[in-house]
Every structure is written in C-alpha cells, then in structure tokens.
Amino acid sequence: MKAGEFFLRVRHGRPFAWLRLHDQRHRRMAVAGLWAAFAAHVAVSGVGGDGALAGFGGAVTLIAGLVCLFSLGEASVLRGGARPLDAGRLAARDRAYAAAFHGTGWLLLSVVVYAELALRIEALWLPSDPRAAVGVFAAVAVAIGLLPVSVVGWMEPDHAVDVPPAIPPLPRRPRRFAAGLDEPEGPRFLH
Known part of the structure; x- marks a missing residue:
C-alpha cells in the first residue's frame, strides 16, 4: 500500500475504530483498566518523586488510561452517532x-x-x-x-438486535351515541 492510500484511509476513517469493545464484559474490563491506570498514575506521581523511572511510569500509565478512555468513547452506542x-x-x-x-x-x-x-x-x-x-x-x-x-x-x-417498529393501530371508528338525530328508527342500545 502506498503512503498516499494509507493517508487517505486514515484520514477518512474513524480514528479509533480499532478500539471497539463489542460486548459488556469488554467494556467493563476497559472501565476497570481505566481506573487501574488512573490509580497507578496517582501512585507513581505521589510516591515516585522526580526521577526518570517515575516519569516513564507516569507516561505509561497516562497512555494506558487514554487508550482505555478513547476505547470506551468509541464503543459507546448510547452516544447516538x-x-x-x-x-x-x-x-x-x-x-x-x-x-x-x-x-x-x-x-x-x-x-x-x-x-x-x-x-x-x-x-x-x-x-x-x-x-x-x-x-x-x-x-x-x-x-x-x-x-x-x-x-x-x-x-x-450489550448491542441488541434492532427490532422493527410495531405496526401502528388502525384508527378507531367514531362512536355512535344512542340518541343521535341522524339515526334511523330502531332499537336503541347504549354502547
């Protein structure tokens, strides 16, 4: 694939389409991963100090949290789209x-x-x-x-199968009252 074709494919596609989470179990795992990355980032920032290893750990936990966050945003069907x-x-x-x-x-x-x-x-x-x-x-x-x-x-x-809309009910006939002026003579019933 040429570089121009790759650029056009990336530019026109959704940027995080590969991060889709197709079921509830995977979304819940992403939520747990997001909060684990957040807790690890807070722990590394609070305990690690200013060293190079703490900076690397903070960057790794930040990137892991961002991947979980973007995957949750891409997976949500409740946004409507x-x-x-x-x-x-x-x-x-x-x-x-x-x-x-x-x-x-x-x-x-x-x-x-x-x-x-x-x-x-x-x-x-x-x-x-x-x-x-x-x-x-x-x-x-x-x-x-x-x-x-x-x-x-x-x-x-989980993604539910799309159900077609129900058939709307037929319109009701107008009610006829027992003492109408335009009715022919006959037995009168209340209904």
Whole structure:
C-alpha cells in the first residue's frame, strides 16, 4: 500500500475504530483498566518523586488510561452517532447519566467530608506542600471527569438486535351515541 492510500484511509476513517469493545464484559474490563491506570498514575506521581523511572511510569500509565478512555468513547452506542436512538437505548442512556450525576455528587461530598475531618484530626493525611495540594486537586478533578464515562461504559447493555417498529393501530371508528338525530328508527342500545 502506498503512503498516499494509507493517508487517505486514515484520514477518512474513524480514528479509533480499532478500539471497539463489542460486548459488556469488554467494556467493563476497559472501565476497570481505566481506573487501574488512573490509580497507578496517582501512585507513581505521589510516591515516585522526580526521577526518570517515575516519569516513564507516569507516561505509561497516562497512555494506558487514554487508550482505555478513547476505547470506551468509541464503543459507546448510547452516544447516538449518526442514527437516532430508540426508546430503550434512550432510557439506558438516561439511567447511566443519572447514575453518573449522583456518583459525582457522592464523590464531591466524600472529598469535602474528608477534607473537613482532616483539618480537625491530626491522624488523617493532608498535603504538606503546595505541589502536593495541586496534585491532589488535579487527581480529584480527573476522577470527577472520569466518573461519567465510566458509569456509562459500565451500565451500557450489550448491542441488541434492532427490532422493527410495531405496526401502528388502525384508527378507531367514531362512536355512535344512542340518541343521535341522524339515526334511523330502531332499537336503541347504549354502547
């Protein structure tokens, strides 16, 4: 394949199409990998210091987390894309967004409660220098940003077979009332 053909194929194709996760088990593994990479990155950044090995470990965990994040974004059928979502997928997306919203609230509440307790109890850890404080703030902000895509990826159902829409019901005949003026004489029944 020539370089020009490869460039045209890459340019016109979806950039992360090879990262598709076709079932719920693979999406959940990607969510677990995303959070494992995030925890490893925080651990390497917090414990590793400024050495070359810590920098390499931080870059590797960052790239692993980005691959998991992009694969989850590419795998989601709840985004809609070019096709409109049916009622079942809209309901699944709404449930996932609601769970992500509530999870973000609980995460923020737990951070605030921990910070308040850490200010009053000496045994709890607080950052000692401004650099560590910025690192903790960045880690909490990234965790809040990762929570919605994680919840959507975790809760998204397997691809269901597209079901054709049901046949609409036939229009009803107008009701006839028992005491109509235009009816011929005959027995009158209420219906």
